[in-house]
Amino acid sequence: MGNYYLPKGMRPSTLEERKQFYSSEFSLDMVKKWFSGWRGKIVFAVIIGRHTRIFPPEYEEDASTTILIDNYVDLKDVKGWILEFLPESVYYDRSVYDEQGRAIGQEMAFDLDPENLTCPIHGSLEDKMRRHEGLSFCEVELEIVKNETIKLYEELSKRFSNLRVVYSGRGFHIHVLDEEAFGWSAEKRGELAKEMKNKGFMIDEWVTSGSMRLIRLPYSLHGMVSRIVTPIDISELDHFNPIEDERCIPSFLKHKSLLRG
């Protein structure tokens, strides 16, 4: 991945580590709980090795492809596919579909990550790209994104009552679970995204508007940084530190630090 820096302790997961995580640590119960209010079939998706270039050799041609998992019986079956692909990232489609596969609504979400801010040390995304460090980020950036997330949560609380914050690996997501918001048109979502952007929030507008429907699956492994995508209660967010928080560190990293003593 060329010149590349990440917060202390974060690094890409190997295929063996992905396998270890998804076979023994990935919690289908927690995933099921996350979708407890969901109507209709959930579409999942994986990307095997687009950014890490780490992929099972038989999937080299599809390493960068977004592969949809929509033909499955149950969550155990989904886990089976994940173990087959050993992907760097797992997502779900926020659109809600009817029996005929027509989108009838969408879960609204806000995506905050280091790509949208200027780091006092490393500069903007453009600066990083020029140095071929486009995907890099640092601890300062993580802290800025976290504080932005807290502010955006406060702002969104004025309109919505059922919000969830998820640590996404590189940043944070805010999911809007208010029933009413699922029925919003793409235009209405886009307007809200623009409004928040204009207020200075560093969000990816296309995630909120819905042009980008996929969002990282809670409790999955972010294979670029070796962290578990973890819902965090807003009351804990201020003190949350993904560099050392046990909840988001996969056991393959905990084991290693133990060995190093």
Ligand SMILES: [Zn+2]
């Ligand atoms: Zn930085």
